Amino acid sequence: MGILDRVMRTTGLYDNLQPHFFDAMVVPFATIGQINAAELRFLARITRNLEDDGPIVEIGALFGRTALMMAANKKENQRLITVDDFSWNPCGFSPDQHRRITRSVLADAVEGLDVDLLDMEKQAFYDGYDGPPPAMVFLDAMHSYEATLQDITWAQSVGAKVICGHDYCADWPGVIQSVDESGGVAEIVESLWLLKDVRQD
Numbered sequence: 584m585g586i587l588d589r590v591m592r593t594t595g596l597y598d599n600l601q602p603h604f605f606d607a608m609v610v611p612f613a614t615i616g617q618i619n620a621a622e623l624r625f626l627a628r629i630t631r632n633l634e635d636d637g638p639i640v641e642i643g644a645l646f647g648r649t650a651l652m653m654a655a656n657k658k659e660n661q662r663l664i665t666v667d668d669f670s671w672n673p674c675g676f677s678p679d680q681h682r683r684i685t686r687s688v689l690a691d692a693v694e695g696l697d698v699d700l701l702d703m704e705k706q707a708f709y710d711g712y713d714g715p716p717p718a719m720v721f722l723d724a725m726h727s728y729e730a731t732l733q734d735i736t737w738a739q740s741v742g743a744k745v746i747c748g749h750d751y752c753a754d755w756p757g758v759i760q761s762v763d764e765s766g767g768v769a770e771i772v773e774s775l776w777l778l779k780d781v782r783q784d
């Protein structure tokens with residue numbers, strides 16, 4: 584044991600700091616900004632029920648939790664593209680730390696489950712997208728009215744068969760407004776929304 588460790592333990596500093604470590608690192612890591620268990624289950628069901636085998640696009644990977652759920656429930660060989668510019672995380676990690684964590688969480692899915700983690704700003708992805716119409720677009724990056732409307736409009740413009748996203752709730756009135764103006768909610772679990780397909784009306 585080094586001298587610093589000995590001082591930390593004998594003075595009680597170690598015991599006193601440990602709860603703060605958990606508050607600062609583990610609690611945000613486990614909760615803020617990520618979808619909850621009921622929403623994950625709903626996202627899994629939406630993914631399993633996709634009829635089309637076009638790519639799945641996620642905007643906002645964070646630490647890869649939702650991407651892993653979609654990867655586990657998508658069709659074999661179906662591509663899953665998850666886009667993040669690592670501009671925000673709930674733990675105060677630097678963009679490089681954030682990037683390293685997400686890459687390592689998703690490493691085996693990238694290696695063996697046709698998952699692509701794209702390190703880029705969403706507008707650059709939208710501007711350069713020349714793939715087939717997505718089977719699904721899952722939107723969970725920025726939650727302002729303008730940003731969400733832009734995301735939904737892009738997904739509709741490329742012919743996405745299913746459009747869904749997170750945070751249709753009082754904390755994010757811009758999500759509610761943009762979803763309602765774009766066709767409204769077909770189904771919602773907690774704050775995970777599935778957009779009504781206005782083409783079928």
Ligand SMILES: C[S@@+](CC[C@H](N)C(=O)[O-])C[C@H]1O[C@@H](n2cnc3c(N)ncnc32)[C@H](O)[C@@H]1O
Nearest residue numbers: 617618643645648649667668670671704705724
């Ligand atoms: C709420 S988190 C996503 C949570 C994730 N879907 C989950 O539940 O596990 C939002 C993510 O969007 C990313 N983001 C924010 N603005 C972005 C932008 N303009 N382009 C790409 N990614 C962005 C942030 O870096 C962050 O990782």
